[in-house]
Amino acid sequence: MKTVMITGCSSGFGLETARYFLARDWRVVATMRTPRLDVLPPSDRLSVLALDVTDPESVRKAVEAAGAIDVLVNNAGIAAASPAELTPMATVREVFETNTFGTIAMTQAVAPQFRQRKAGVVVNVSSSVTRTVYPLIAAYSASKAAVNAFTESMAIELKPFGVRLRLVLPGRSLETNFGENGRSHMHGLDHEAYVGIVQKFFAMMGDTSSPLTHAQDVAEAVWRAATDPSSPMRIPAGADAEAAAAEAR
Numbered sequence: 686m687k688t689v690m691i692t693g694c695s696s697g698f699g700l701e702t703a704r705y706f707l708a709r710d711w712r713v714v715a716t717m718r719t720p721r722l723d724v725l726p727p728s729d730r731l732s733v734l735a736l737d738v739t740d741p742e743s744v745r746k747a748v749e750a751a752g753a754i755d756v757l758v759n760n761a762g763i764a765a766a767s768p769a770e771l772t773p774m775a776t777v778r779e780v781f782e783t784n785t786f787g788t789i790a791m792t793q794a795v796a797p798q799f800r801q802r803k804a805g806v807v808v809n810v811s812s813s814v815t816r817t818v819y820p821l822i823a824a825y826s827a828s829k830a831a832v833n834a835f836t837e838s839m840a841i842e843l844k845p846f847g848v849r850l851r852l853v854l855p856g857r858s859l860e861t862n863f864g865e866n867g868r869s870h871m872h873g874l875d876h877e878a879y880v881g882i883v884q885k886f887f888a889m890m891g892d893t894s895s896p897l898t899h900a901q902d903v904a905e906a907v908w909r910a911a912t913d914p915s916s917p918m919r920i921p922a923g924a925d926a927e928a929a930a931a932e933a934r
């Protein structure tokens with residue numbers, strides 16, 4: 686039986702991905718900052734572990750407790766929206782600590798077992814905003830672009846050892862707690878210089894008439910990344926992300 690370890694399973698894409706793998710008879714190590722058993726269906730193939738990806742000791746303990754795994758899904762992430770000049774450096778650092786350094790730390794923590802076993806897959810949940818450029822999310826986009834660069838470079842190093850790395854690029858989803866969780870990382874949105882751009886951005890973000898990404902799309906893309914060795918390095922998830930990827934080709 687194969688085992689997947691997933692970060693950020695308390696809500697959104699991580700939770701849906703945990704459900705998706707459980708339904709396909711995998712062993713699932715669902716990690717959360719505050720572990721909760723009630724969000725997932727009861728199963729003897731499910732372990733719920735505490736993990737804060739920004740805390741090196743928490744990373745070490747969770748990877749040790751998970752034991753041998755076949756797939757790591759780095760899904761934990763936080764949103765931030767601010768005019769770039771008004772984004773406090775503390776917020777920029779916080780976004781990178783979770784989205785970028787947390788992903789790197791987890792990937793480094795599992796790499797030795799994958800390399801020695803000559804098998805394993807790391808799936809990093811990035812974003813389609815690394816492909817389509819938007820204002821007001823400069824720090825967030827930069828944190829995910831760094832994940833893309835890290836993943837693509839490390840993939841070359843680990844390919845000779847039979848270890849694969851993949852990127853899943855979801856589009857815009859209104860089904861998760863992402864916007865709500867990101868509220869404490871929004872700054873300067875009422876600054877008079879940016880009123881017009883802020884209004885346009887939030888109208889676009891809340892628009893339900895154009896294609897969107899569903900949590901199920903992300904779970905399916907992660908599944909493909911995990912199970913299909915012929916999958917491309919960058920896998921779009923969601924109708925909007927797929928349209929953006931097609932436009933870029």
Ligand SMILES: NC(=O)c1ccc[n+]([C@@H]2O[C@H](COP(=O)([O-])OP(=O)(O)OC[C@H]3O[C@@H](n4cnc5c(N)ncnc54)[C@H](OP(=O)(O)O)[C@@H]3O)[C@@H](O)[C@H]2O)c1
Pocket residue numbers: 692693694695696697698699717718719736737738739760761762763764783787810811812813854855856857858859861862863864866
């Ligand atoms: N929603 C979108 O439009 C969208 C689009 C493209 C990409 N993404 C990416 O998709 C991923 C999942 O986001 P989502 O939309 O599902 O949002 P979400 O519902 O807010 O889920 C994010 C998860 O990350 C966890 N998390 C945050 N900081 C963490 C930390 N330091 N250590 C461990 N876990 C942490 C959260 O846990 P807590 O409950 O403890 O906060 C939560 O479970 C993120 O990487 C995000 O950047 C989202």
